[in-house]
Amino acid sequence: MDSLYQWGMTNGFREQSFIVVKKNGIIYPKNYVVGTLSGDQTDVNYTLATGEQLLAYFHTHAEDTASYWRTSFSPDDLLEFNKNANVTGYTALLEVGNARYAFVVEDVSKKSAFNISKKGRHEKLYKAVFNTLSSQISNGQTLTEETWIQYLGSATVSGIGFYKATAPNKNNFTKLNP
Numbered sequence: 001m002d003s004l005y006q007w008g009m010t011n012g013f014r015e016q017s018f019i020v021v022k023k024n025g026i027i028y029p030k031n032y033v034v035g036t037l038s039g040d041q042t043d044v045n046y047t048l049a050t051g052e053q054l055l056a057y058f059h060t061h062a063e064d065t066a067s068y069w070r071t072s073f074s075p076d077d078l079l080e081f082n083k084n085a086n087v088t089g090y091t092a093l094l095e096v097g098n099a100r101y102a103f104v105v106e107d108v109s110k111k112s113a114f115n116i117s118k119k120g121r122h123e124k125l126y127k128a129v130f131n132t133l134s135s136q137i138s139n140g141q142t143l144t145e146e147t148w149i150q151y152l153g154s155a156t157v158s159g160i161g162f163y164k165a166t167a168p169n170k171n172n173f174t175k176l177n178p
């Protein structure tokens, strides 16, 4: 995941995505997709072979703009996550260089209730929180992180756990919205 991020930083800040699947007890990544040069949107290829179970989707944020440096998930990323967030444990992974983030489905019915309560307006409502906080927080990574903590609220209510791991050990995740 580090190398895919570094690849983007030296190739026009392009993102990459892949999915993580499980088959016969073995977990592995597949379907690597390179993002476009112009946009920051990464397509995800969810094509599965017979017997494969989808566990997670991953993408990078290779960013250069000073105020958005190494930001956490975008509102679009939550929409992408929601496409397959139908089983407990399904995960969205994000690599931003110095940190790694995850959304995890911890309660399917609470997650569904959270989505319904937002009435399909995640982008607009997320941005309202973001705009309020942006006058107080100048660091792009901290700003997007705090926005998710406030927007999702406690995982015990929204059903979505929000996690962060920081370099050098990006496998040591801390829950940001307990």
Ligand SMILES: [Zn+2]
Residues within 6 Å of the ligand: 059, 060, 061, 073, 074, 077
């Ligand atoms: Zn993203």
